[in-house]
Amino acid sequence: MNDAMLAELADLYRDLHAHPELSFEEVRTAGIAGDRLRALGYTVTEGVGRTGVVGVLERGDGPTVLLRADMDALPVEEKTGLDYASTARSGDTPLMHACGHDMHVTALIGALGVLASQHDWAGKIVAVFQPAEEVGAGARAMVEDGLFDRWGTPDVVLGQHVAPIPAGVLGVRSGVSFAAADALRITLYGRGGHGSRPETTVDPVIMAAAVIQRLQTIVSREIAGSDVAVLTVGAIHAGDAANIIPDSAELRLSIRTFDEAVREKVLAAVERIVRAEAAAAGADREPAFETLHSFPAVRNDEAAIGRLSAAFGEHLPELLVVDPGAVTGSEDVGILALEAGAPCAYWILGGADPAPFAGKSSAEDIAAVTATLPSNHSPLFAPIIDPTIRIGVGALTTAARAWLVPGEGSAPASPTP
Ligand SMILES: [Zn+2]
Ligand SMILES: [Zn+2]
Structure with a gap:
């Protein structure tokens, strides 16, 4: 992905960030996702599970890969002071992308663009822009609206969540990862x-x-x-x-x-x-x-995580892949995997400015810095745009290709420790 594309995605991110929408009210966000996907050549269906969007790109025989981004924001008054900070309201309620779902949408649109431009893969991409994650209802709404009946049962469910660990670090864990x-x-x-x-x-x-x-x-x-x-x-x-x-x-x-x-x-x-x-x-x-x-627990599949870790290690060697442990936070991406009966591989995308972590090498030192940073849902939560978007796009693209490129996942390198 070149610098012009990254700059364009950064503009998209700032626009989404300045225009947060509550659960099941993601009309503007869904419209933007739909327009972008159509321009990239995806077949787009809007209004799935109320405000969800599904984009499909199919190239020959191969696995079906579901790539998921959630779209909703929170009733939080933004206090970051950023020049693209939200001043949006729903009635009297202030709104903010305090959980970083704007980053998830941006990274998925970027990855779908990269994948559309590549011709060495075979299979079907089902891109899911999901509403209402914060209230635990959006994944279920899309399933009940026929997500798997209409677009097929995926062979894997892939996605990521941005968190205040340093940009450049991916948190990848096998087994139960979210409560x-x-x-x-x-x-x-x-x-x-x-x-x-x-x-x-x-x-x-x-x-x-x-x-x-x-x-x-x-x-x-x-x-x-x-x-x-x-x-x-x-x-x-x-x-x-x-x-x-x-x-x-x-x-x-x-x-x-x-x-x-x-x-x-x-x-x-x-x-x-x-x-x-x-x-x-x-x-x-x-x-x-x-x-x-x-929300059911998010249980990452051992084989899928092995394949994902190998792909990250091989194609994104500059990134550090760590096991962040199971977190007591929750995520409704698990519903997509459970209802599809498909393996899930859902990882944490570092989004914090790496500068305060410079020279910190031990897990204790890194955790001590992380503890000083605003967490998801804080009015001060603010992922750093560069390199988080670039890494988020790279991680999603690499993950999808680990399933879609023939031979890519069959002989994994040893998983990154
Ligand atoms: Zn959240
Ligand atoms: Zn979230």
């Missing part, structure tokens, strides 16, 4: 009344208190010490006055797990405890459960 996240709203129904006459009521405040205490025994008493789960009650709402016993109480829970069996066990235990506490309180109405969002 599963489930958010629930639970409503406990009692029977309200005067605060002076509790004997005529079923008090949902007491019910909620008992539920919260008991929920904390799930991780400590039901999950093995060798397994990992986090259960947080992040919100509790009941009543408005000191002398009124309310009719209901609402709890909101966040649950993080790395293993599907552990996840199912925690979710089942939550429901069992909530129902049992309601019964113990003598509630005559069953509690209500609502899933606010649900």
